[in-house]
Amino acid sequence: MNKMIVGALSALLFTGGALADAAANGGDGLWARLISGRDVPPISSERYRTECSGCHFAYQPGLLPADGWARIMGALDDHFGDDATLDPAVAKELSDYLTANAANDTRSIRSRAFAAYPLPADGIPRISKTAFFQRRHGVIPARLVKDNPQVKSFSQCDKCHRLAEQGQFHESSVIIPGA
Ligand code: HEC
Numbered sequence: 001m002n003k004m005i006v007g008a009l010s011a012l013l014f015t016g017g018a019l020a021d022a023a024a025n026g027g028d029g030l031w032a033r034l035i036s037g038r039d040v041p042p043i044s045s046e047r048y049r050t051e052c053s054g055c056h057f058a059y060q061p062g063l064l065p066a067d068g069w070a071r072i073m074g075a076l077d078d079h080f081g082d083d084a085t086l087d088p089a090v091a092k093e094l095s096d097y098l099t100a101n102a103a104n105d106t107r108s109i110r111s112r113a114f115a116a117y118p119l120p121a122d123g124i125p126r127i128s129k130t131a132f133f134q135r136r137h138g139v140i141p142a143r144l145v146k147d148n149p150q151v152k153s154f155s156q157c158d159k160c161h162r163l164a165e166q167g168q169f170h171e172s173s174v175i176i177p178g179a
């Protein structure tokens with residue numbers, strides 16, 4: 001009997017400890033942790049972070065559906081006007097990582113929103129051209145983006161979303177430089 005009580009108590013303590021740890025690690029408080037299911041899961045592949053952050057912010061896999069990533073990874077030699085070619089084995093590894101964690105294949109509600117509307121039938125897709133993105137950014141004037149030397153393009157997520165690297169895109173953490 002006593003053993004059972006001790007067992008139940010330590011199970012409770014363990015759960016409590018894990019929750020407290022999660023809250024402390026996030027640094028954003030327990031509430032932020034509890035609702036973080038709404039945000040985009042952070043990058044978990046160091047190789048991806050290294051290879052795909054040389055020219056821009058490393059986009060989380062949960063920002064595009066798998067089909068979008070496959071098209072991007074299949075055309076790295078003509079990547080938005082740049083040559084981003086990788087060693088074939090590395091490209092395959094990153095491609096697998098991206099498609100396995102893509103927006104259509106995660107529990108994050110925010111990611112699901114990026115996958116909710118179909119991509120254009122052909123061509124290389126952009127996160128910043130997805131219907132969900134455009135609904136959220138449509139009212140921001142060019143003066144603050146393209147014509148803003150501190151931002152330059154909607155592709156530069158982290159210029160405005162201060163917690164973008166953590167996968168947090170909530171509007172409360174947006175500061176548009178120079179606005
Ligand atoms: C040699 C530089 C370079 C490298 C390396 C590179 N990119 Fe890009 N990428 C670009 C440029 C330039 C753009 C267009 C940015 C713009 O329009 O402001 C872009 C845009 C993108 C976009 C579209 C952003 C949007 O507007 O929605 C995605 C997605 C993307 N890159 C993914 C990747 C991935 C994945 C890798 C790694 C395999 C990678 N990039 C590596 C140069 C690069």
Ligand code: HEC
Nearest residue numbers: 127128136144145153154155156157160169170171174176
């Ligand atoms: C010029 C600054 C700017 C850039 C660059 C930018 N955003 Fe935003 N983003 C905003 C603003 C401002 C909002 C809030 C808009 C609103 O809801 O009225 C927003 C809203 C969002 C939202 C919805 C947040 C919510 O609380 O519902 C998501 C998701 C998002 N952005 C993702 C991205 C991603 C991904 C990129 C890069 C591909 C990006 N943004 C680039 C300014 C920017």
